[in-house]
Amino acid sequence: MQKNQDIFISHSGQDKQIIDDFIDLILVGGMSVPIDKIFSSSSDGTKIKSGTDWRDSILSALQNAKINFLFISSNYKESEVCMNEMGAGWVTSAKVIPLIIEPINYKTVGVIQEPIQIEKLLDEKSLDRIKDLLQETFEIPNSLIKSDRWTAKKKEFVLKTKAFLKANPFKKPLDRQEFDDLIEENNELETTLTKIIEEKNELEKLVEDLKNAKDKSDVKEIVKKYSNTTEYDEFEILTQKVCDSLSDFHPIIIGIIFKTFSNKDITIKALAYSEEVDEALANDYINEELEAVFNKTQKMQKIEMLLDKLSLFLSKDLSSEFHEQYENEYDAPFSISNKIFWKDVLDLNLYFS
Known part of the structure; x- marks a missing residue:
C-alpha cells in the first residue's frame, strides 16, 4: 500500500460500483486527484495489496488520511466493519465527510453529527462543496480543475449513479421511532394471539361442559363458571x-x-x-x-x-x-x-x- 494515500473511502463492498464511479469521475476525472492518494478497500488501484493484513492496512490508511469519506448507504449501516470504520474515523485528525445515499436521510443516518455537516452524494451543491474542500486541503491549482470538465464529470456521476440505484434499489431503512412502533405493535399482536389461544381453549372446555349439561340449571352454573x-x-x-x-x-x-x-x-x-x-x-x-x-x-x-x-x-x-x-x-x-x-x-x- 502506498504511504501517501491521503483520502480514505469508508464504504460497503456491496456499493463498489458507486465508489468506482466516484473515484473515476469525481476524484480522478473531475479533480485530477492522483489515484495513489486514494485508499478504497474494493476499487482497483486503491485497494489492499495481496498478502497484506487488511486490518493493519485499514488502520494505517485511517491514521494517515487527511480526508475520510463515509459513504453511508443501507448496506453500510448493516456492515460491522463499516460501522467500526465510522467510529474510528471520528478520532483521527482527518476531516470526516459523511455522504448519505438515499433512502438514508438525516433522520436515519445515525452518526453523531449535525445535519449541516452531512452531504448528500447525489446533490450537485454537495459535490461542489466537496470539490472546494479537496482543492483547499490538497492545494490543487485551478489549472487542474477546469470548470467545464468538472461540471461534465459531476453531472455524469450523478446521472450514472441514479440509473444504477434505480436498477438496484436499496431497502428503505427504519428510523428509531418506526422501529420502536413496530416492536410495540409486534408485542401487542403476540399478546393478542396468546389471549386468543387461551380464549379458544376456554371455549373448547365450555363447549365440552355444555354438551354434558343435564338441564338449564347445569347450563347456568357452567356459564357462571366461565364468566370471570x-x-x-x-x-x-x-x-x-x-x-x-x-x-x-x-x-x-x-x-x-x-x-x-x-x-x-x-x-x-x-x-x-x-x-x-x-x-x-x-x-x-x-x-x-x-x-x-x-x-x-x-x-x-x-x-x-x-x-x-x-x-x-x-x-x-x-x-x-x-x-x-x-x-x-x-x-x-x-x-x-x-x-x-x-x-x-x-x-x-x-x-x-
Whole structure:
C-alpha cells in the first residue's frame, strides 16, 4: 500500500460500483486527484495489496488520511466493519465527510453529527462543496480543475449513479421511532394471539361442559363458571387503556382531543402552549385548526379506537349492579362527552386555554 494515500473511502463492498464511479469521475476525472492518494478497500488501484493484513492496512490508511469519506448507504449501516470504520474515523485528525445515499436521510443516518455537516452524494451543491474542500486541503491549482470538465464529470456521476440505484434499489431503512412502533405493535399482536389461544381453549372446555349439561340449571352454573369478568371489570379495563393512551400528552393536547371527539364547540386558546402545540402539529396529532387528527398516525388511530370502544360500552344496557358500583365510585356524569368524566373517571387533566 502506498504511504501517501491521503483520502480514505469508508464504504460497503456491496456499493463498489458507486465508489468506482466516484473515484473515476469525481476524484480522478473531475479533480485530477492522483489515484495513489486514494485508499478504497474494493476499487482497483486503491485497494489492499495481496498478502497484506487488511486490518493493519485499514488502520494505517485511517491514521494517515487527511480526508475520510463515509459513504453511508443501507448496506453500510448493516456492515460491522463499516460501522467500526465510522467510529474510528471520528478520532483521527482527518476531516470526516459523511455522504448519505438515499433512502438514508438525516433522520436515519445515525452518526453523531449535525445535519449541516452531512452531504448528500447525489446533490450537485454537495459535490461542489466537496470539490472546494479537496482543492483547499490538497492545494490543487485551478489549472487542474477546469470548470467545464468538472461540471461534465459531476453531472455524469450523478446521472450514472441514479440509473444504477434505480436498477438496484436499496431497502428503505427504519428510523428509531418506526422501529420502536413496530416492536410495540409486534408485542401487542403476540399478546393478542396468546389471549386468543387461551380464549379458544376456554371455549373448547365450555363447549365440552355444555354438551354434558343435564338441564338449564347445569347450563347456568357452567356459564357462571366461565364468566370471570364482570361488566365493571370490563369498564375499568377500558378506562385504564384510554388513560394510558393519552397520559403522555400535555393537557392542552388532551383538551383538543376531547373537543374533537366530543364534537363540542369549545374555543381552544393555546397561545401559552405554543411549544406543545407545535410538537403535536409536527407529529400530525392535530391540525392547524386545533382539531385532533385521528387518521394519520398509529398512535392517534389507537386512541380513537379506544375512545370508540368506551363510548360503545357506555351506550350498552348495563346492569343495575354496574350503575350502583359506578355511582359509589364516581360523582361524574356517565358520559364520554363530559369533561368531569375525563378528569375523574379517565384520570386525565385537560386544558382549553
